[in-house]
Amino acid sequence: MTVAPTSGGRPVTRTCMTSIAFLGFLFLSSKAPTCYDAADADDNGRLELTDAIYALTYLFLGGPSPPEPFTACGKDVTESELDCDGFAACP
Numbered sequence: 046m047t048v049a050p051t052s053g054g055r056p057v058t059r060t061c062m063t064s065i066a067f068l069g070f071l072f073l074s075s076k077a078p079t080c081y082d083a084a085d086a087d088d089n090g091r092l093e094l095t096d097a098i099y100a101l102t103y104l105f106l107g108g109p110s111p112p113e114p115f116t117a118c119g120k121d122v123t124e125s126e127l128d129c130d131g132f133a134a135c136p
């Protein structure tokens with residue numbers, strides 16, 4: 046997957062549902078997420094199948110929570126090439 050350079054510094058919140066919805070984009074031709082940073086559950090700067098697995102592991106198996114910003118809007122302070130055209134929950 047090729048993504049545009051990050052638009053940088055916009056408020057987002059990492060959400061498990063965004064990570065899991067990314068599966069629909071990968072395998073079911075669902076609409077692409079508007080904010081790839083919000084779906085990067087492990088915050089490694091890459092959007093991969095493992096982000097959905099990370100989110101599911103947190104939700105159902107007691108795995109580690111996604112890094113901040115998580116459950117509240119905030120700036121993702123780690124650098125990445127993931128694009129974010131805005132996140133509706135974080136105006």
Ligand SMILES: [Ca+2]
Pocket residue numbers: 085086087088089090091092093096
């Ligand atoms: Ca990732």
Ligand SMILES: [Ca+2]
Pocket residue numbers: 082085088089090121122123124125
């Ligand atoms: Ca990041």
